[in-house]
Amino acid sequence: MASIPPRVLPAYGKVKAFIKKRISTGIWKPGDSVPSESVLMVQFGVSRMTVNRALRELMGEGLVTRVQGSGTFVAELHRISSTLSIRDIHEVVVERGHIHTARVLLAAAENASADLARTLGLSSGGPVFHTILIHLENGVPIQYEDRYVNPAAAPRYLETDFTRITPTHHLLEEAPLTEASYSIEACLPSALEAKHLEIKSGEACLAMMRRTVSGANIASVARLVYPGSRYSFAGKFQA
Amino acid sequence: MASIPPRVLPAYGKVKAFIKKRISTGIWKPGDSVPSESVLMVQFGVSRMTVNRALRELMGEGLVTRVQGSGTFVAELHRISSTLSIRDIHEVVVERGHIHTARVLLAAAENASADLARTLGLSSGGPVFHTILIHLENGVPIQYEDRYVNPAAAPRYLETDFTRITPTHHLLEEAPLTEASYSIEACLPSALEAKHLEIKSGEACLAMMRRTVSGANIASVARLVYPGSRYSFAGKFQA
DNA sequence: CAGTGGTCTAGACCACCGA
DNA sequence: CGGTGGTCTAGACCACTGG
CATH class of the missing domain: 1.10.10.10 (Winged helix-like DNA-binding domain superfamily/Winged helix DNA-binding domain)
Structure with missing residues (x-):
């Protein structure tokens, strides 16, 4: 009925x-x-x-x-929870109607330090891929991306033209995402980061540490630094 | 569980x-x-x-x-989304097994500036409640809370003993939450903030602007400043 | 024990899409 | 038009909680 x-x-x-x-x-x-x-x-x-x-x-x-x-x-409503979306920076910039470009400062294979090998879940200190990029929105630097990639998860990582395809985009296609964790903190940029972000070394920045897992592999760990004056995370919650 | x-x-x-x-x-x-x-x-x-x-x-x-x-x-998996929880700082600290205390720097009614009245959705520039407190974890300052409250939403706000009950807690009970929005950015503390947080004025901080709505009223707007060295937001995502 | 939620079925009518 | 998802029913059996 x-x-x-x-x-x-x-x-x-x-x-x-x-x-x-x-x-x-x-x-x-x-x-x-x-x-x-x-x-x-x-x-x-x-x-x-x-x-x-x-x-x-x-x-x-x-x-x-x-x-x-x-x-x-x-429920005990003593918390406000909301969804924080972490998206490919290229998409975000384009969606705002702006131009996204990238400068590649480094794209190479390196021998992992013991510390890094452990972070990536590598038994031996074999080679890892290391990239450093600057992402720009309409020519203004908005993100410093320092990333290590597990070759087992994305063997062809270094073949990518990072001025056209972001590491995030390549990794999402190459190593399907099963898990990710992140933390956001405030920090002052290193001298190198400040130089490439074109900010003063005393300017506060947001730093996001992101770790992604694909199947059995820890695919990648990245440190993303955003100038505090040019970026913020926002969210909303509705009952 | x-x-x-x-x-x-x-x-x-x-x-x-x-x-x-x-x-x-x-x-x-x-x-x-x-x-x-x-x-x-x-x-x-x-x-x-x-x-x-x-x-x-x-x-x-x-x-x-x-x-x-x-x-x-x-779905186009070009985003990682995860839940960012914003909780009463008292609960968070206690949950870690630590002691939460608070110092009240200000708790008074003020006349709202035109700007503030607009932010709180007040037609006239009537009185608003203004509190500033420092939250400490085991005696160490971790949050500077500068908050304006709409008297229509929580008329008895100033009767609260903020060393025992956090503004957030009082507001959740007094003015049931229907909506909240926030943004997180990096900043340098003001001289006053640095002094009370007991950090150097050049130390990067996380600042969260939070605006809460209760029914028809904008209940409260707050600026929460966390020393970058003592606080971070973390989250996780699982496919 | 009675009451609760957790799950599941085999139907049903509807709105919508694309050919 | 047939196929899709969106919703809904009136039952059912089960596992768990509490007194």
């Missing part, structure tokens, strides 16, 4: 909206229990699957927690 | 795993079409709802895109 097809908001959406509203207005506070699926079923006149989907999605959004055998509860 | 998977993967999980594997190994490349729900139904011997759930979750994870009437396709 598919009732009236809600061409505006689907039934599970109505259930979600109802619960969201009660949470966001504070009627239900963190820790409070949310009505059970069977109660909501009756209340909205929908099937259990529909209620279940609504609650499952709310859990995915971090608004409620669910415990089998126990119930559904308003 | 979520580390013990069911002894057998649920049916929808098997479908997801199958598709994920084909994407992560590069057998299916971005833009390729994924078998339709009806094909996967037969292939796995499950109902359409089960296949649908698998595909819907994969879309939520950003691995595939779906177009009604057209089909399901492997």
Whole structure:
């Protein structure tokens, strides 16, 4: 008996909206229990699957927690979480309608230090690929990219023309991404970084350390330095 | 908590795993079409709802895109997205097993400048609450918090003992969060900030600008400054 | 034990796309 | 038009929680 097809908001959406509203207005506070699926079923006149989907999605959004055998509860909202996207810098720049270019400062195979070999998960201190690039937006340097690549993950890495194809782009095609971790911190640029970014050595920078995993290999570790005056990360969260 | 998977993967999980594997190994490349729900139904011997759930979750994870009437396709994986959590600093510090304390430098009502009134969405330049505090972890300053609060959203804000309850905590209880946006950038601290953070004025810092919305009100705008040497944001992404 | 959520089925109607 | 995904139902069995 598919009732009236809600061409505006689907039934599970109505259930979600109802619960969201009660949470966001504070009627239900963190820790409070949310009505059970069977109660909501009756209340909205929908099937259990529909209620279940609504609650499952709310859990995915971090608004409620669910415990089998126990119930559904308003989550402790003591955190704001949002999605931080890390994208190929070429795409980002082009999307802004600007011109992306790159200068290649280094593209070579090197012998890995013991430290680096460990970071890349290499048993022996074999060769690794090392590239250093400057990315420019409309001719202005916006990123210093210092990257080490595991040859096992992308054997043809050095054949790439990095003025046309970014390392990130090549790696995404060559070594399908399975995992990545990063950290963002503030730092002052080294003399070399400052010179190539064309900033004063006292200017604060954002540094992102990024480590990517492809299958069994640690594919690459990179240090990306952005001039603080020309770059920021932004994000948004909606309940 | 979520580390013990069911002894057998649920049916929808098997479908997801199958598709994920084909994407992560590069057998299916971005833009390729994924078998339709009806094909996967037969292939796995499950109902359409089960296949649908698998595909819907994969879309939520950003691995595939779906177009009604057209089909399901492997997403362009040219972005890494991950969840950046912004949490109450008190919780973070305590969770690390450390002691959180706070120094209150300012807690007062002020007349909003025209600029600030606009930022907070106040029609007139009425009073706003202004607090400045230093958060310390085991006695070491880790965050300078300069915050303006809309009195309409949290009228009792200034009654709070900020050495015991963080502004974030009070606001989350008083003004249920509906929306937040932030940006992270690198900067050098002002003389005042450097002094209270007990760092040199030339040390790079992370600055987060955060704006929170509660219902119809812009509840608060804050500038949070972290010494670069003592703080970083980290995140992780898994395919 | 009764109640909860976790999963699953075998249908169904609809809106949309491309040929 | 046939095929696709979007949604929904009215059942069902199971595992887990709590008293």
